[in-house]
Amino acid sequence: MFTAFELFLSDEVQSLIDHFAAVLDLRVTFFSADGRELRRGRHMRNSDYCAMVQQEIGTLKECLSMDTAKRAEAVAKRGIIDYRCHAGLREAIAPVFIHDKLAGFLMIGQFRTGDEVPGCMLSRCTSAEQRERLEKAFHDLPEFNAEKLEDMLGLFKMLIDYIVVRELAVLQGDRLRHEIDRYLELHCTEDIRLPEMARKLGRSVSTISQFLRRNYQTSFKELLIERRLEKAEEFWRANPEATVGEAAFAAGFTDQFYFSRVFRKRRGIPPGEYRDRKRRESQPDKRDN
Incomplete structure (x- = not known):
């Protein structure tokens, strides 16, 4: 901040x-x-x-x-x-x-x-x-x-x-963004909705929606999707052999195919390819042995 x-x-x-x-x-x-x-x-x-x-x-x-x-x-x-x-x-x-x-x-x-x-x-x-x-x-x-x-x-x-x-x-605006990010960090894998978050933060739905749109050109839904994708990436770093479905559900997505579609759109590659690439990067180069 x-x-x-x-x-x-x-x-x-x-x-x-x-x-x-x-x-x-x-x-x-x-x-x-x-x-x-x-x-x-x-x-x-x-x-x-x-x-x-x-x-x-x-x-x-x-x-x-x-x-x-x-x-x-x-x-x-x-x-x-x-x-x-x-x-x-x-x-x-x-x-x-x-x-x-x-x-x-x-x-x-x-x-x-x-x-x-x-x-x-x-x-x-x-x-x-x-x-x-x-x-x-x-x-x-x-x-x-x-x-x-x-x-x-x-x-x-x-x-x-x-x-x-x-x-x-x-x-105050910076504090609100911090509160929103913190809430999403703790609850993004759950079935959360904007009204519930607004109530927990002591703000109105319109206040949060207008704040995000005016200051960050985004929405609660977009922030939630992005945080869940980051959770999936974190899950794969800790579990490089996990399937696409396992990563999707661990990140809070209930539909594996929706997760794959969103991941590809935002990351530019299919989630399976991303997982395989990160797995290769984490493995030691055999030529060094």
């Missing part, structure tokens, strides 16, 4: 966030639950301003420390944290919980809400030329007024909520 971590990084989620960030010219960063940076949004390198602040002025440690503190604060709040970083930019970070388990974080940032470069940053510049470049890099960043910031954060929250709902649906 997929983990919450793998689903959090699914292509659909990344594409959704990438489009959101591209439209608003924001930087988006994905973090794992333990705070490791996983990836940035599509084509979104570090801004010139942040690159200068972190590398030339030497505040990378401060950036990382603030990121860590804000992630912890967001987890404690179980919601989005919006704040101003030490370099004067606005950022927001949101924890993503799936089945009440922290899957990771999304962080948006590198935008400004004012025109003034923080004095603490300017005071660290070592030359007028560096100061001028820092100011230019700052003013090149996208700017949000208070109203637009509120709207952007509202949209960000809606995206997070959508991701959680989508991931929960995927996780």
Whole structure:
């Protein structure tokens, strides 16, 4: 089964966030639950301003420390944290919980809400030329007024909520497929019917039928036939001298001729030929003796 971590990084989620960030010219960063940076949004390198602040002025440690503190604060709040970083930019970070388990974080940032470069940053510049470049890099960043910031954060929250709902649906769907496969593994040799399985799994017949058709383009009947054919193959591996009829009945087929017809259609060869081929493969080559 997929983990919450793998689903959090699914292509659909990344594409959704990438489009959101591209439209608003924001930087988006994905973090794992333990705070490791996983990836940035599509084509979104570090801004010139942040690159200068972190590398030339030497505040990378401060950036990382603030990121860590804000992630912890967001987890404690179980919601989005919006704040101003030490370099004067606005950022927001949101924890993503799936089945009440922290899957990771999304962080948006590198935008400004004012025109003034923080004095603490300017005071660290070592030359007028560096100061001028820092100011230019700052003013090149996208700017949000208070109203637009509120709207952007509202949209960000809606995206997070959508991701959680989508991931929960995927996780639940994956769990249902696991339950179906497990049930067939245990009972495929019996005379089982879809209504009986649905009742055992606590689902409706229509829910399971629609789930299999929509997500796997198959049906309960097709899955049952396939699992029974696999059982027949397993039976022959353990009993290479068994007849076609014995393998058919051991796998849950009540009609040997139906079994032969289905086996040939799905495997491309008659069941007897399959058995003989596997028997030859299992025997040691006499030329090696």
